[in-house]
Amino acid sequence: MNQDEAQMQDAEVSTPIKGAAMRRMIIVGGGFSAATLAVQVLRTTDVPVAITVIEPREVIGAGLAYSTMDPDHRLNGPLEGHMIDPACPDELLQWCLAERILDRDPDCLGPAGHAFLRRGDLGSFFSYTVSKQAREAKCGSTLRHVRDVAISVTCANEIYQVETKEHGVLTAELLVIATGNPEPSLRAPFPASAHLHPAIVANPLEPRRLLDVADNARALVVGSGLTALDVVSTLLRERPQCDITVISRRGLRPSAHAPDIVERPSEDAAAAKPKVPNTDAPVPTFLADEVPSIRRWCRALRTEISRVQEAGGSWHDPFDAVRDTVWKLWPQLPIDEQQRFLKKLRVYYDVHRFRAPVMNDKMVRKAEAKGRVRFLAATLLNVDAPAKSLNVTADMQVGADKTRLRRDYDLVINCTGLDARSALSDNPVLVSLVEQGMLSVHENGLGFDVTANCEGVGSDGTIQKNPAGDRAPVCRHIRRPGGSYVHRSASSAHCAGLERHNHLARSGKSLRR
Ligand SMILES: Cc1cc2nc3c(=O)[nH]c(=O)nc-3n(C[C@H](O)[C@H](O)[C@H](O)COP(=O)(O)OP(=O)(O)OC[C@H]3O[C@@H](n4cnc5c(N)ncnc54)[C@H](O)[C@@H]3O)c2cc1C
Secondary structure (H helix, E strand, C coil): CCHHHHHHHCCCCCCCCCCCCCCEEEEEEECCHHHHHHHHHHHHHHCCEEEECCCCCCCCCCCCCCCCCCCCCCCCCCHCCCCCCCCCCCCCEEEEEECCCCHHHHEEEECCCCCCEEEEHHHHHHHHHHHHHHCCCCHCEEEEEECCEEEEEEECEEEEEEEEEECEEEEEEEEEHHHHHHCCCCCCCCCHHHHHHHCEEEECCCCCHHHHCCCCCCCEEEECCCCHHHHHHHHHCCCCCCEEEEEEEECCCCCCHHHHCCCCHHHHHHHHHHHHCCCCCCCCCCHHHCCHHHHHHHHHHHHHHHHHHHHHCCHHHHHHHHHHHHHHHHHHHHHHHHHHHHHHHHCCCCCHHEEEEEEHHHHHHHHHCCCCEEEEEEEEEEECCCCCEEEEEEEEECCCEEEEEEEEEEEECCCCCCCCHHHHHHHHHHHHHHHHCCCCCCCCCEECCCCCCEEEEECCCCCCCCCCCCCCCCCCCCCCCCCCEEEECCCCCHHCCHHHHHHHHHHHCCCCC
């Protein structure tokens, strides 16, 4: 924690201008969404805003993704695609240069010169920027970090009351829910008591647990996405004799980045501007005239990919054009189409969308070639984890011919992903918002129902009304649990400047996993 962050905790760091009506904003959750929103409010607001961020972690900005201190846990995209404020796209690079990050972490540079920073470094940049901006806040706005957990919300007379575990009740006219994804947890076929077993790692984001095993341990990684890549990288570094098996139902793995990122560039390519996600782009023309339907969109995308590949390009460009506008496309789909996508196609979308950091991919493929790591298309059927045993027996069904396999492991690591559906039941503040009728789980099962302006929609369809009639968003996201949802009350029309950073905050979300 830096000195500024220490000051921010439980104290407002800048002095409000006398006489100007202070607007109060509570942000529940202090990860990336909170950081980007707070920074942009503090930079652009025309009226003083007193922001309180309720977050149990030590700093604002790190959240689930950027709290890791493992040197091999890297961003899944290049530096230039990550920012806290899209109005200042070079800020991260400038900070890295000032902090000599690229000197201290020379391995972060890929063959084409793109930097894949350590996620912990990005977390430090976010918390540094939040602290700095709090000191330089516009209009006498303030920022306070309350290190606590929000447990319930009520609203009376257009004022939100947020009850915390240890700091009593905090009040504000504006409430932003930015609680992100839930921590990973075990699901079937792991037995209910499995999280207590010494050989089972329920939360792979806690890499220290991985080091509790012997050098020559037999490890089973369940799931083969980006988290599995993190875990395998840590094991390869720390337990060089370890024998690692990675399983996933379809045997899919995160795709490689585009050739202009992974390959040594030609002179022309080296001079070209790096491509960054552009969420302000219009829906690509090859989709614009299609009736909203997964089948039609997939067909149009495949046709476009063939056309691009025939001309010597790669699939990444057409795919990225869809990725960048998916927040506009997704709400157009009828609910049954959304559900069909989530059930059948999401896994294919994800492996193309969430690409392997170049360094981790290289390291893992090298170990695979030496036989130290193997990837299998296999379904985990049963996990036998007797309380008194130090290891675990796993039953699997492998490959298309469904061969049965029974093996003992010294370590089983759950990398099956973040369970969006458990977000509600695990988080008391979300339960409370649903109970109060301020939020409802979206029909498609993924996150909460919100308007295009990101206002919560209650179970009876009531939108969190703003008496001033102004419903400008603070952040816009497609309906997903990782997004931020805003509840507004009183005359929020005068949290002026918010309209602008709403839009900016949305752009800043473009690379979320
Ligand atoms: C392992 C991992 C790696 C990722 N890597 C990348 C990457 O390389 N690039 C990229 O663009 N995206 C990446 N992402 C996506 C990432 O989730 C988003 O980029 C972004 O960090 C999400 O921000 P958030 O604010 O919604 O959630 P978070 O950053 O997770 O913040 C939510 C915060 O809310 C707090 N909270 C929850 N409930 C409460 C409560 N009741 N009271 C108080 N506080 C609460 C939590 O403590 C948490 O700190 C990654 C995600 C994960 C999980």
